Amino acid sequence: xxxxxxxxxxxxxxxxxxxxxxxxxxxxxxxxxxxxxxxxxxxxxxxxxxxxxxxxxxxxxxxxxxxxxxxxxxxxxxxxxxxxxxxxxxxxxxxxxxxxxxxxxxxxxxxxxxxxxxxxxxxxxxxxxxxxxxxxxxxxxxxxxxxxxxxxxxxxxxxxxxxxxxxxxxxxxxxxxxxxxxxxxxxxxxxxxxxxxxxxxxxxxxxxxxxxxxxxxxxxxxxxxxxxxxxxxxxxxxxxxxxxxxxxxxxxxxxxxxxxxxxxxxxxxxxxxxxxxxxxxxxxxxxxxxxxxxxxxxxxxxxxxxxxxxxxxxxxxxxxxxxxxxxxxxxxxxxxxxxxxxxxxxxxxxxxxxxx
Ligand code: COI
Numbered sequence: 001x002x003x004x005x006x007x008x009x010x011x012x013x014x015x016x017x018x019x020x021x022x023x024x025x026x027x028x029x030x031x032x033x034x035x036x037x038x039x040x041x042x043x044x045x046x047x048x049x050x051x052x053x054x055x056x057x058x059x060x061x062x063x064x065x066x067x068x069x070x071x072x073x074x075x076x077x078x079x080x081x082x083x084x085x086x087x088x089x090x091x092x093x094x095x096x097x098x099x100x101x102x103x104x105x106x107x108x109x110x111x112x113x114x115x116x117x118x119x120x121x122x123x124x125x126x127x128x129x130x131x132x133x134x135x136x137x138x139x140x141x142x143x144x145x146x147x148x149x150x151x152x153x154x155x156x157x158x159x160x161x162x163x164x165x166x167x168x169x170x171x172x173x174x175x176x177x178x179x180x181x182x183x184x185x186x187x188x189x190x191x192x193x194x195x196x197x198x199x200x201x202x203x204x205x206x207x208x209x210x211x212x213x214x215x216x217x218x219x220x221x222x223x224x225x226x227x228x229x230x231x232x233x234x235x236x237x238x239x240x241x242x243x244x245x246x247x248x249x250x251x252x253x254x255x256x257x258x259x260x261x262x263x264x265x266x267x268x269x270x271x272x273x274x275x276x277x278x279x280x281x282x283x284x285x286x287x288x289x290x291x292x293x294x295x296x297x298x299x300x301x302x303x304x305x306x307x308x309x310x311x312x313x314x315x316x317x318x319x320x321x322x323x324x325x326x327x328x329x330x331x332x333x334x335x336x337x338x339x340x341x342x343x344x345x346x347x348x349x350x351x352x353x354x355x356x
Contacts, residue, residue, distance in 0.1 A: 009038075009122050014054035017129075022168065024132055029304065030140065030167050034127040038119040038164035041148070042109055047162070050115050052122055055165065061150035065157040071147035072199035073102035076303040078138040078169070079124055079355065081131040082343035087124055087355040089141075090341050092117070094260045099143060102196035107156035108145055115162075116143070123164055124355050130168050135338050140169035140304065144199075172236070172304040176311035177218040179234065179298070181283055182208070183316065186225035187235060187255070194255035201257075205235045217314065219300075223283060224255070230280045237302030238262035239310075240276075242329050243289045244296065247276040261301040261337070267349060268336050274329070283315055290320040297322060299330035307334035 014035040022032050033055050040050040066072050075095045080088050096117070100110040120141070124131070131139045143164045147157035185208035188194025193201060205220065212220050221239055224230045232250050233239055238259040241248045247269055252258045269276035289295035290313075298310035309330040312321045339345035343352065 008049070009118060010049055010051040011122065011126070012051065012053040013126065019129055024137070024168060027168055027170050029169055029172050030142075032167055034130045034139070034166040034168070036123055036126045037166075038123050038162075040111075040115060040119070040162045042160040042162070043158075045158075047109070047112060047115060050119055052119070052126065060146075060148055060161075063150040063152050065147035065149055065151065068152050069147070069154060070198070070200040070203070071106055071108065071157060072144065073099060073106055073108065074142060074144035074197050074199060075099045076197075077120075077141040077143070078303055078341070079131050079141060079166075080138050080341045080343070081133040083133050085133070086343060087128065087131055088341065088343060089120070089353045089355060091260050091264070091351045092120065092353050094263075095143070098197065098258065098260075099145070102198060103145055105193055105196045106198055108147065108160055111145065111162050119164055121355050123166065127166055130166065132168065133342075135342055135344075136170055138169050138341075140167045141165075142167070169304070171306070172302075173218065173308045176309045177300065178216060179219045179221050179310050179313045180212045180215070180217045181231065181313060181315040182220050182223045183228055184208075185220075186228075187220075187222040187232070189225045189255065191254060195252070195258060197257065202235070209235070215314075221313070229282050229284070231283060231286065232256050233259075234300050237300030237305040237308060239298060239300050240265060240329075241281055241286055241289075241295065242297040242299075243285075243294050245275065247274060247329065248281045249276070249278055250281055251278050259302060261303055261306070264337060264351065265301050265307070265333050268333060271348070272332075272336075286313075287315060287318070287320065290322075293323075295320075295322065296325055297329055299333075301333075307337065 017035050036052050037055045038052050041048045077095045145162045148161045149157035149159035219234045221234050222232045233256050266276050300308040307330050
């Protein structure tokens with residue numbers, strides 16, 4: 001946590017709104033942005049007065065280090081509105097802690113806690129109309145930090161820009177996903193940046209994922225870089241495996257993102273008395289379980305993806321189709337989680353954070 005005094009945020013309101021041109025029933029993820037954005041620059045060793053201004057393009061020098069070395073980190077959060085118009089964030093302190101953990105790993109300055117929460121609050125108040133009530137609706141929030149200093153020496157920048165932009169969102173995947181277990185490419189390595197929400201972690205997946213997409217798959221479930229024997233995460237989401245009635249998910253380490261949805265699923269499983277093992281899970285164990293009928297489900301868990309069931313997976317040329325379950329855990333966890341997020345269920349762990 002960085003101590004700071006939340007200076008007044010300078011607010012320049014948008015003179016008009018784009019909201020009437022948006023079809024909220026047909027949203028593609030991350031294509032439409034709200035009327036305002038939050039901007040705070042780091043210069044001369046400190047974060048300057050934050051601003052909220054109309055969402056607009058901005059000018060950055062071509063030599064800014066973010067373009068050359070990918071010194072950039074981000075977060076994914078969502079705001080939800082209940083039927084009384086109250087607005088909630090879900091465990092936002094986790095995102096605050098994580099963006100600073102990511103920033104530290106990329107030699108970037110920590111962002112002050114008061115600026116983060118004041119910025120979010122003020123932005124969401126200004127763009128309140130963009131948060132639609134009802135299960136399945138949310139406002140996706142993307143805080144991010146980029147190195148803006150115009151200098152191309154390969155070393156950490158001395159100037160940064162912290163921003164928050166928001167985009168109304170529905171489901172990230174609108175049908176069960178087909179996945180490929182990684183055999184050749186890797187997402188992250190021991191001692192690397194896999195645990196951080198570093199922009200480059202995502203860019204490095206685009207090429208192998210596009211190869212998988214050509215074969216008809218939506219996503220790759222990454223395996224450990226050294227042996228490709230253990231299943232780790234899917235890049236847009238952490239993954240859970242259900243063998244009979246037991247859930248299994250990989251432990252956090254320096255290769256895997258410490259997902260907020262992931263840790264919430266583990267806690268909800270505990271609350272429901274569902275056995276959830278956090279341990280290494282091998283490709284061979286999952287293939288074996290698929291062959292003998294013990295593998296009931298695989299699902300992903302993430303802020304954008306929420307809970308996304310997997311329909312089938314491929315490994316070493318073999319395709320395994322997952323059964324349809326009447327008592328699907330994916331459905332159960334999605335319901336439990338989204339009901340807490342939308343203020344429709346008891347919040348016994350204090351995960352909801354009302355924006356007021
Ligand atoms: C999120 O779930 O917020 C993520 O960051 C995944 C994103 C790459 C869509």
